[in-house]
Amino acid sequence: MTRTEKEKAIKVLKKKFKKNDFFYLTDSSELSVEEVNSLRRKCFEKGVEMKVVKNTLAIKAMQSLAADRGFDKLYEALKGPTAIMFTETANEPAKIIKDFRKGHEKPVLKAAYIDSDIFIGDEHVDTLASLKSKEEVIGEIISLLESPIKSVIGALDAGSTIANLLSALEDRAEAS
Numbered sequence: 001m002t003r004t005e006k007e008k009a010i011k012v013l014k015k016k017f018k019k020n021d022f023f024y025l026t027d028s029s030e031l032s033v034e035e036v037n038s039l040r041r042k043c044f045e046k047g048v049e050m051k052v053v054k055n056t057l058a059i060k061a062m063q064s065l066a067a068d069r070g071f072d073k074l075y076e077a078l079k080g081p082t083a084i085m086f087t088e089t090a091n092e093p094a095k096i097i098k099d100f101r102k103g104h105e106k107p108v109l110k111a112a113y114i115d116s117d118i119f120i121g122d123e124h125v126d127t128l129a130s131l132k133s134k135e136e137v138i139g140e141i142i143s144l145l146e147s148p149i150k151s152v153i154g155a156l157d158a159g160s161t162i163a164n165l166l167s168a169l170e171d172r173a174e175a176s
Contacts, residue, residue: 013061028107029081077111094128
């Protein structure tokens, strides 16, 4: 790889790290070409971009960004073969990994960066897979907010039914 190619790769990675608040560092070595293609297909279907990287280039790209992002804690995980899964949904790569490993031993989670939180090690796959997406959290909040409103509307509807019943009884009493 020439110096120009390395600089270009660092620039591309820097943009990806800057743009994505969620990414996973994985090891998918020892998978056959067919298995890697299958994994890439699953990632593509779920909107996850999987990119095999050179560790030194990934570190340089991370170092060129603000130190407050906390990327320095990830450097230790950038050893050996590394594929990065970039995503807009925090839990999707973990779900892909978990599902894919039903028939394979890899990929192994080396680390995950979830909106400035860092998870080191494969033991976090289940935890990360159970995270709720932004859309799921918003949906839950909306349903929680709707619940009291529905109760009030239901009570008002019931109140108007009772008022109508009382009005009908009053009309009947006046008619007799």
